[in-house]
Amino acid sequence: SSPLPSETLNVHRDDTNEDYPLRVYGPAGLKESGKRYPSIFVLDSEWNFEGTINRLGIYRDKTIVVGIGNNAQRSRDYVPAGYLTSSQQGYDSGANAAGFLSFVRTKLIPALDARFSVVDPNRRILYGHSFGGLFSGYALLADKPGERLFKGYLSSDASNWGNNESVLLPLGQTLLTLGGGHLPIRVYCGGATAGNSFYAVGVCGELEKARATYGVFSDASVSSNILTGTHNSVVDVTAREGLAFLLEGEEP
Numbered sequence: 001s002s003p004l005p006s007e008t009l010n011v012h013r014d015d016t017n018e019d020y021p022l023r024v025y026g027p028a029g030l031k032e033s034g035k036r037y038p039s040i041f042v043l044d045s046e047w048n049f050e051g052t053i054n055r056l057g058i059y060r061d062k063t064i065v066v067g068i069g070n071n072a073q074r075s076r077d078y079v080p081a082g083y084l085t086s087s088q089q090g091y092d093s094g095a096n097a098a099g100f101l102s103f104v105r106t107k108l109i110p111a112l113d114a115r116f117s118v119v120d121p122n123r124r125i126l127y128g129h130s131f132g133g134l135f136s137g138y139a140l141l142a143d144k145p146g147e148r149l150f151k152g153y154l155s156s157d158a159s160n161w162g163n164n165e166s167v168l169l170p171l172g173q174t175l176l177t178l179g180g181g182h183l184p185i186r187v188y189c190g191g192a193t194a195g196n197s198f199y200a201v202g203v204c205g206e207l208e209k210a211r212a213t214y215g216v217f218s219d220a221s222v223s224s225n226i227l228t229g230t231h232n233s234v235v236d237v238t239a240r241e242g243l244a245f246l247l248e249g250e251e252p
Helices: 045-054 057-062 097-115 131-142 164-179 202-214 235-247
Strands: 007-013 018-025 037-043 064-068 119-129 152-156 186-194 221-230
Touching: 007 097, 018 045, 018 097, 037 045, 037 057, 037 131, 045 064, 045 235, 057 235, 064 097, 097 119, 097 131, 119 131, 119 235, 131 152, 131 164, 131 186, 131 202, 152 235, 164 202, 186 202, 186 235, 202 221, 221 235
Parallel strands: 037 064, 037 119, 119 152, 152 186, 186 221
Antiparallel strands: 007 018, 018 064
16 A cells, blocks of 8 residues: 655754654644644554545544654653663663653644644644553643643553653652643553553553542543553554544534
């Protein structure tokens, strides 16, 4: 099959002196529509860009898809510092999800907005699988109220089996304090029985637990599902389920 229509651009990251490749897909006539559209920011676009577009279903003609290349630096960019030990798979002594999130905030999104005026800044969704799913959950917890880059988060069989107690949990506690118990977002977590299983839906589980225990985050819409399958075989269903949940009711 022929490639889907898309535009490409490179965005330079200063602290690592690298260019990140972006692919941007939008429906025909999008630039002339005079409207702003919701967007999906897809990590690991090398393998998940066109698949994401094909899984949008009824939203395909009214959603922008932004594929972010990983530059073969997934274990550095998608994993928080101190999250993995040297004996764990994917360990990188330079792990720095905070640095990558800062790059997305200060360089990548401004470059995209300058090029495509049709992206709605209030309707961005972040989507990642595996370490990308870990980063999606990290970004949810690390973004500060009033500065939140994304309205929705899709975390697919996330590799959330690292040091949650000292890395992710404190971020959640800070988020609770700064936000006064409010969290106006939508989040979907999908896991695989033969993959990361209950670890994969951990962020959604913690949000639900906080809501049930303390009555906070009542404005967050949370959905999670552990699907029968392997780490890679669930990509199709987690994407279809997650995108449908996160885009529900969206119109340009």
